[in-house]
Amino acid sequence: MTADIAASIDMLELRNAQIHLRPASDIFTEADGFSALNSESADLPVLECISAKCRAVISLQGAQVLAFCPAAKQELLWLSPLSRFRPGDAIRGGIPVCLPWFGVNRRQADLPKHGLARTQLWSLDDVQQAPDDTISLRLVFRPNSEDLALFPYAFLAELTIELGTELRLSLRLSNEGQELMPLSFAFHSYFSVSDSSVIKLEGIDGREYLDNCQGLSRFVQSDSLVFDREIDRVYEAVGASQTLIDSNRNIEIDGRGCDTVVIWNPGAVLAAKMDDVGQYYCRYICVERGMAFGDELQLAAGGVAEAKMTLSSS
Numbered sequence: 439m440t441a442d443i444a445a446s447i448d449m450l451e452l453r454n455a456q457i458h459l460r461p462a463s464d465i466f467t468e469a470d471g472f473s474a475l476n477s478e479s480a481d482l483p484v485l486e487c488i489s490a491k492c493r494a495v496i497s498l499q500g501a502q503v504l505a506f507c508p509a510a511k512q513e514l515l516w517l518s519p520l521s522r523f524r525p526g527d528a529i530r531g532g533i534p535v536c537l538p539w540f541g542v543n544r545r546q547a548d549l550p551k552h553g554l555a556r557t558q559l560w561s562l563d564d565v566q567q568a569p570d571d572t573i574s575l576r577l578v579f580r581p582n583s584e585d586l587a588l589f590p591y592a593f594l595a596e597l598t599i600e601l602g603t604e605l606r607l608s609l610r611l612s613n614e615g616q617e618l619m620p621l622s623f624a625f626h627s628y629f630s631v632s633d634s635s636v637i638k639l640e641g642i643d644g645r646e647y648l649d650n651c652q653g654l655s656r657f658v659q660s661d662s663l664v665f666d667r668e669i670d671r672v673y674e675a676v677g678a679s680q681t682l683i684d685s686n687r688n689i690e691i692d693g694r695g696c697d698t699v700v701i702w703n704p705g706a707v708l709a710a711k712m713d714d715v716g717q718y719y720c721r722y723i724c725v726e727r728g729m730a731f732g733d734e735l736q737l738a739a740g741g742v743a744e745a746k747m748t749l750s751s752s
């Protein structure tokens with residue numbers, strides 16, 4: 439299929455599957471517990487994909503997966519009931535894709551947090567269906583002239599989202615300019631949990647981390663992590679996989695080319711000051727995978743960085 443499919447389809451019929459282009463507020467309604475904020479504000483276009491393997495919702499703003507539920511299983515991702523679906527506002531939940539930098543820009547702190555791509559529209563330029571009925575959507579983003587005024591590096595971001603019984607994100611970032619390009623990024627996943635205070639996380643024990651609640655000082659993860667207050671930690675050069683252990687299921691987060699692990703939950707005190715989190719802070723844990731801090735890349739002219747993350751539950 440060819441470029442900008444989203445602009446030309448309301449509905450795409452595939453084998454045992456359908457993809458609908460819909461306004462976010464048609465899907466995340468007050469009846470489903472989403473706040474009235476949605477209907478007051480301008481809306482965002484989302485793709486709802488329903489197949490025999492899963493249901494997923496993807497926002498074209500930010501190429502952000504907002505929901506992913508494998509057939510006969512529970513939803514993996516958390517989307518805040520207080521989310522705003524206003525063009526240009528970050529959506530709280532799902533999997534924001536942070537690039538071409540993660541968090542606060544380390545060279546220029548007044549640049550937008552988490553990069554340029556999460557609050558802008560991406561183009562859907564390909565839809566494929568594999569023989570096993572897994573659906574792949576490819577979305578692309580290139581900085582516009584305003585972006586280039588902030589970050590003067592021409593690049594192309596291509597995100598392939600594979601929707602099967604697992605969710606796989608493959609990100610390819612190409613430096614299309616002539617200069618060495620500083621690059622950090624992350625898949626900033628928000629996982630739906632029964633209660634953050636009962637969650638265990640495997641795969642980071644014994645690791646060194648930077649504590650973002652203590653000026654990025656270095657510590658070693660000696661005990662199990664307990665989510666009983668604000669947690670904001672960066673583990674560099676970890677890679678491999680982590681497992682979120684909830685009372686009734688495990689979520690497996692596997693990644694390649696995304697070696698940094700960031701763990702974040704605001705806790706009650708900070709959440710109370712965040713108008714799109716509030717009392718719901720205990721319903722999610724962020725386990726983010728990317729290349730940031732000590733894993734930041736310097737991409738040569740014409741160079742390419744690739745990262746894959748696969749999420750599954752059992």
Ligand SMILES: O=P(O)(O)OC[C@H]1O[C@H](O)[C@H](O)[C@@H](O)[C@@H]1O
Pocket residue numbers: 528541551552650670671700701702724726
């Ligand atoms: O509020 P946001 O810009 O979406 O950022 C949400 C969070 O993202 C990451 O996890 C950072 O480590 C946190 O410091 C930050 O608070």
